[in-house]
Amino acid sequence: MSDEGTPTAEHTWPSDPQTQGGLGDPAVLPQSVDKPAAEPNHHAAVRTSSEAIVAFVLSLISWIACPIVLAVVALIFAMKAEKSISTSAGQVSGGGVLLAAKLIAWINIGFWIAVLVIGGFIGIVLLLAGAGSGPTYP
Numbered sequence: 001m002s003d004e005g006t007p008t009a010e011h012t013w014p015s016d017p018q019t020q021g022g023l024g025d026p027a028v029l030p031q032s033v034d035k036p037a038a039e040p041n042h043h044a045a046v047r048t049s050s051e052a053i054v055a056f057v058l059s060l061i062s063w064i065a066c067p068i069v070l071a072v073v074a075l076i077f078a079m080k081a082e083k084s085i086s087t088s089a090g091q092v093s094g095g096g097v098l099l100a101a102k103l104i105a106w107i108n109i110g111f112w113i114a115v116l117v118i119g120g121f122i123g124i125v126l127l128l129a130g131a132g133s134g135p136t137y138p
Helices: 050-061 067-086 095-131
Strands: none
Touching: 050 067, 050 095, 067 095
């Protein structure tokens, strides 16, 4: 029942071990039977970005000492970490630590800018209020 346009199957399952392409055919057997399976590559383990960890630590320390300066340095390390994580093809992790470092640093910068702006406004108001209340001499 073979039409000219219809392909026919040459082998049936299970195949005959003595025919070409059968189970006994050396072309079908694996070529390296004596070699053990490849060892997993333990050197390709995912590691956390050291720049991300430094950025996180600096963003935490910036709440205690040199607030704006250390927060800006933490953001610089965070940018370096983001670049190394994105170009590592999955070999470097640390996106969560990186996000936390950025958030803490930006909140710190925003907080201290708000403190400086509000403090400056209060200082100007007190200066102006005190300017009109000079001592009166008889």
